[in-house]
Amino acid sequence: MKKIGIREVAEEAQVSTATVSRVLNNRGYISKETRDKVQAAMRKLEYYPNDLARALYQKRTYTVGVIFPSNVHPFQAELIQDIEYLLSQKGYKMLLCNSLNNPQKEIDYLTMLRKNQVDGIIVGTHNKYVSGYQNSKLPIVAIDRDLGENTTTVACDNYAGGKMAVQLLIDRGCKQILDIRGDSSVKLPANDRSIAYLNLMKKNNLPKNVLEVPFVWSAAKKKETIENYLQKHPQIDGIFAGDDLLASLAIFYLEMHDKRVPEDVKVIGFDGAKQTLLYNPRLTTIRQPIGQIAQVATEKLINKINGKKETDCLDLPVSLYIGRTV
Amino acid sequence: MKKIGIREVAEEAQVSTATVSRVLNNRGYISKETRDKVQAAMRKLEYYPNDLARALYQKRTYTVGVIFPSNVHPFQAELIQDIEYLLSQKGYKMLLCNSLNNPQKEIDYLTMLRKNQVDGIIVGTHNKYVSGYQNSKLPIVAIDRDLGENTTTVACDNYAGGKMAVQLLIDRGCKQILDIRGDSSVKLPANDRSIAYLNLMKKNNLPKNVLEVPFVWSAAKKKETIENYLQKHPQIDGIFAGDDLLASLAIFYLEMHDKRVPEDVKVIGFDGAKQTLLYNPRLTTIRQPIGQIAQVATEKLINKINGKKETDCLDLPVSLYIGRTV
Known part of the structure; x- marks a missing residue:
């Protein structure tokens, strides 16, 4: 498609390009008749001022x-x-x-x-x-x-979020808490959540259970990894998940295998996006702002x-x- | 931040702008030494060819x-x-x-x-x-x-989708099927789903129950409208929802009010996005391609x-x- 420029507008309105430019920039004297003629031509030709040219000129x-x-x-x-x-x-x-x-x-x-x-x-x-x-x-x-x-x-504040989640599980009586976390080799502020988890386990003399599920994995691989872990570790009675997807995958597996949530296993997620809570209002989670x-x-x-x-x-x-x- | 152009690259590499341009477009003879010098200057100054200028020139x-x-x-x-x-x-x-x-x-x-x-x-x-x-x-x-x-x-194929959903509810024995649909005054292909619903109700001598919930409403208003309707119409035993959000809102309300899904009320959604089914694998729905x-x-x-x-x-x-x- 040929892009329309002020030349084409000027031709259509039978005025000079300088006149079109004056109408566009609202500069100098223009009679109402001329202005109307130019604007009608713009509408007819679907001309819009070229922000690209302006960007190039302004370097912004x-x-x-x-x-x-x-x-x-x-x-x-x-x-x-x-x-x-x-x-x-x-x-x-x-x-x-x-x-x-x-x-x-x-x-x-x-x-x-x-x-x-x-x-x-x-x-x-x-x-x-x-x-x-x-x-x-x-x-x-x-x-x-x-x-x-x-x-x-x-x-x-990832440390505060991790602390809030794990403390809640401890307060509700969990003894074997699993931390499903992201890739520990990537430098992420979210790593602080697991530091909070480890500190609270130590402080409360509780055993550490950590499962790494890198964010970049496919959903299928995440699902399989969580299911394998929970199958091999039936003692887990509390889960702090790295995000709400990991929490949802864990909950679904547990419920399909006759474990009641929260009676048998308590699960808390992280993120709390509006969309997630709209579809899953049951999910307890740490909401990010x-x-x-x-x-x-x-x-x-x-x-x-x-x-x-x-x-x-x-x-x-x-x-x-x-x-x-x- | 000042944007870097070929002038600055030429200055840094101590060559002419024409030489920089030849390196960029891989045109004409350039010695390896000159090419290396120009490319080093580009890296140092973080110069990238300006696609904006090209776009303006090509009108594309x-x-x-x-x-x-x-x-x-x-x-x-x-x-x-x-x-x-x-x-x-x-x-x-x-x-x-x-x-x-x-x-x-x-x-x-x-x-x-x-x-x-x-x-x-x-x-x-x-x-x-x-x-x-x-x-x-x-x-x-x-x-x-x-x-x-x-x-x-x-x-x-919205008509086929509507037919598939409603026929399933009929096959599973539903007698009072509710169609939660979008705004009937907007010209949408999705309106065909409700035409399929109405045709099937007529063909099977079943009563029509239609609730309009425009897509553009807020989630809170959608929720309230569905809840009010279901409260006033306890006879509903099947729901064909316009999308998976409407289906999820209905299911959540029913389960909070001691109706079992699917035993008491059967619910089918529409869309079947990967994300929805990952978080809600229980939801029966019509998947759009x-x-x-x-x-x-x-x-x-x-x-x-x-x-x-x-x-x-x-x-x-x-x-x-x-x-x-x-």
Whole structure:
């Protein structure tokens, strides 16, 4: 399709391009008749001022790249939606990139975003070994991820969340508590949850039961790993899951194998996205302040775009959502 | 942040801008030494070829605007993710716009996308009274929505899906079947599901029970409406819900009020997104072929961008997912 420019509008309205430009920028004297003629031509030709040309000239695109594993995962989906909303309120638009936990796809997106002159990037992926973020001149904010020098990290207070969840299980009488956690070899603020778990086990003289289920695994592999573990460890009477999906997979397996939740096994998740609780109001979980995380991340990114220095924010407050699984 | 151009690269490498341009376009003779020097300067300055300038020159941005109500709704989230993946495979990028069921936000996005010279738009919103799509010169594909002349609609075979769901409830002995449907005043292919419901009720001499719950309502309003209806109509023994959220809300209400699902009331949903079934494997539902819808919509849009004519596709095959709620 041929793109329409001011030349075509001028021709249609039978005026000069300078006149069209004056109407567009509301500059200089233009008679009502001429203005109407130009605007009618714009409507007829579906002409819209070219923001791309403006971006190129201003060296500012008002475009932000957002790289996440998936806009389907309820926690990330809600974050992405909140970020997109906040960006749109500030006149920015969002190029969404789902890495699908594929490191090469993530690297390709990073190059694509740079070639398209985005003003900054918000990243929430969990891939190991992706370089290109460290020491970048491009403003970058990472959510739930430490990407090294010059990037700013935003996360909830993971230690407090872990403590809140595990203490609840202890208070309800659990003696064999399982911590289903993410990949311990990736530098994630979420690792603090497991530190809280380990500290509370030690303090209460309770045995440690830890199962690593990396975030980047497929749902099928996560399901199988949890089921195998629970089959081999029937003594488990409390589960602190790394996210609500892991909690749901555990609950479903238990209920299919004649264990009652919460009577026989108590389960608590993490994240508490609105969507999850709408479909699964029974699930007890630690709610992350998703709206706040999105807001702080977006603000810090825009500040960085505007040349300000920014620091990490790792203590946004979590809360307990009481369902019926603990 | 100052954007780096080939001028800065040339200066850093101590060569002419013409030389940098020859390296970039791999044109003309360049000694290995010069090439290495230029590439080192690019790396050092984090210079990336400016795809924006290329887009402006070629009048083709390889950018597609995608407007949906929400990237959180599981069905739409999966569609968006599949579309984004398919676009990225074809060298396109996606500007994601969540209308949040706000008609003004949708109109503003449409203008923003046009100003940013997107090559085409995929739209899956449910707002009434949004003009600007009809007779557009810009290639537009609508999913589950009829937007008028010149736009192409893609949807599953909604009539077959409705028939499959309602026939299952009849086969399992339901006598008082409720159809929870969307807004009948919006022109949606999904309206065919209710036509299937009405035809089957007539054919089997069963009473009609229809509850309208517009898609654009808040979750809280949907919940309240369903609960009020079920409270006033305790005779309902089968529910065909317009989507899996409506089905989940009904199931949760019934179970909280001592009705067993499926023994007392059978419930079947619609959509069957992967995410929904991962968290709620018990839910019986009609699965839409989400991957196929995304593929057909993306293909048709790219064809239209390339100047080809396209026709509607309204019969992508649905399938039955047997959970434990019917």
